[in-house]
Amino acid sequence: MLGETDAVRGHALDRGKDFFDADWYRREYPDIDDADPWEHFVAHGDAERRSPGPGFDAQFYAGTYLALEEHHALRHFLTHGRRAGHQPRPVPRTAHESRDAMSALLAGVEHPILLVGNDAQRAGAPLLMLELARHLRGRGWAPVFVLLRGGPLLGRFQALGPTVLIAEGHDVAGLGAALEPETPIVANTGWAAPVLQQLRPSGPSVLLVQEMPDYLQEHGLLEPVARAATIVAALPAVTEQLRERLPAGTPVHTLLPGLLHATGSPEGVTRVERLIAESVGADRLIFLGAGFADERKGFDRFLELAHRIHDLESRSAFVWLGDVGEWGRRCADQARERGLPLLVPGFRLDAPAWYANADVYLLTSRQDPGPTTVMDAARCGVPFVAAPGDLGLQSLGRLLDGVGWFLADEGQVPGRAVAVARSETHQSRAERARHMEGHASFDGYVDDLLQLLRMKGLVDEPSRGR
Known part of the structure; x- marks a missing residue:
């Protein structure tokens, strides 16, 4: 018999019974033994990304439309996806059919510019593409997106232009x-x-490389990167490492990334201040990290350093901005059980308001081509302290003087972070914000990017403000 919770789940999934095939489910998942197939799917299968039948591919749906670590593919399709036009399974198109579909999307579009990306997850690269698209629209271009997969930000892409x-x-x-x-x-x-x-572009094209070369090599991406007509890295260190790995003579340009975020509104800053106070207490020194909470971003290092900082400074509290998967949630729960005042609000579009309430950005990535979130936080006046790692930011040299500290010894991080937090003033934050504003304008980034396209043959460029 279904329990009360399973009954609720079953009611939510009732509209999907047309997709359910009991015989197929039993053959596909013999581990269910003698359990009733429908009851098993309701209680376990949908949460485990199992497909209810051949007409709905749960793995495809989750990988194409859902947030990282999100489950319940069929439930999402029934409550949201079908209305949004999501497909229950992939439908292979021929080259001719795909050409016709793209032609239909482009019909009547003047000055299209194609933006190609990996996905629409809540992460730095998709947010960069959205910001780039908004700026290009302001200059008269019509963004058209081709993404490998979707994600929770898909609607934002579709609002800016046709999306495939x-x-x-x-x-x-x-x-x-x-x-x-x-x-x-x-x-x-x-x-x-x-x-x-x-x-097979015949017009001007640019590839923006956001990853470290080791990552590209690990995933078999160095060869296709080398074939791009114009390669752009965000930081000098990435440029140098790419030149070492790519065939001799491969041109690699460096464009310092623009800052994505405006300063948080006073109302937003006050709202976040109140939320932090309600969650971990008022009058705290706030140490913040950001990104998807995985090992590459060093979420476990962040928590361990947080414990050591808390031992030095009892007024400290900690915030991690970004999506948190199952591993990250377990780490966070264990940290709280050990008494750490920790707030994990997830991915936030109002990140500037959180930065404005932080005293120090604690950078714990093991390998990171940036992250540019450090620069976004610095634009709000927040200094950073970085634990040892392969960090592209280190190649910016004097630009980051007075903005942050890269430490070679992880044992020095807690003491330095506490000392920096205690020494900050309104004046030092204001000076840091002005410094970053003068070196990383998003308008300037777009200007430089369009100049590269012009060098490669860009014609019929629309006028700004069209």
């Missing part, structure tokens, strides 16, 4: 065949490099 998800079954070369020869293309991250190659 390759995972739904499109043939990439067919999509490219629909483009006019002069259509400019900006591909974002190394994961977009194979797509750029398959699109």
